[in-house]
Amino acid sequence: MHTRHHEFDPASRAIAADGWCVLPTLMTARQTHDLAGECSTMHDEQLLTSAHVGRDRDHSALRGDRTCWFEPLALSAPQGAFAGRIEQLRIGLNRALMLGLVDSESHYAMYPPGAGYARHLDRLRHSDARVLSAVFYLNDAWQESDGGALRLHLADGSYRDVYPHAGTLLLFLSAQFEHEVLPATRQRMSIACWMRQRDIG
Ligand code: OGA
Ligand code: MN
DSSP, rough: OOOOOOOOOHHHHHHHHHHHHEOOSSSSSSHHHHHHHHHHHHTTTEEEEETTSSSOOOOTTOOOEEEOOOOOOOOHHHHHHHHHHHHHHHHHHHHHOOEEEEEEEEEEEEEEOOOOOEOOOOOOOOOEEEEEEEEEOBBTTTGGGGGEEEEEEEEEEEEEEEEEEETEEEEEETOOEEEEOOOOOOEEEEEEEEEOOOOOO
């Protein structure tokens, strides 16, 4: 019997063992640059809106980011490249881990200087669809002294800080890891993505 090796086997093994991992090779530098440019332009054109406005209640104390959902039927070229790679990752994770991931949802997020996101879980109260959180970072030349880490809280009470360097993808199980975004001294851009199972809740 042949053993086939797949691009996302190391990530699958890390998710199985630890429930989280960092993947630095999802997109090329050019693709990441194009996503950052689009996010920045959309922010300048005021197309990103406060996450706490609209159907959510007043979450302004909880999160300070501005977001814009990707429209699956109207993806830009940079978004299409991202969505294509996320599909390959979704299929690879399903193959290795049988997670039953059927689709994903993604949004751009921009945190102004000083903004953060208080400690939370990504699993929503009314739905257990979100299985895997994937946060992709868009910030060139990020320094740890800029702040802005995503602080991932582990089961043993310790934490890991992941800095939002352009090209870094952080993956973690949505139901298991509380996390927070620490404030930064500069603007901080990301794509937050959730891979979903059929909602049986
Ligand atoms: C979220 C989130 C983290 C980040 O949108 O739920 O935790 O680093 N985002 O942008
Ligand atoms: Mn989150």
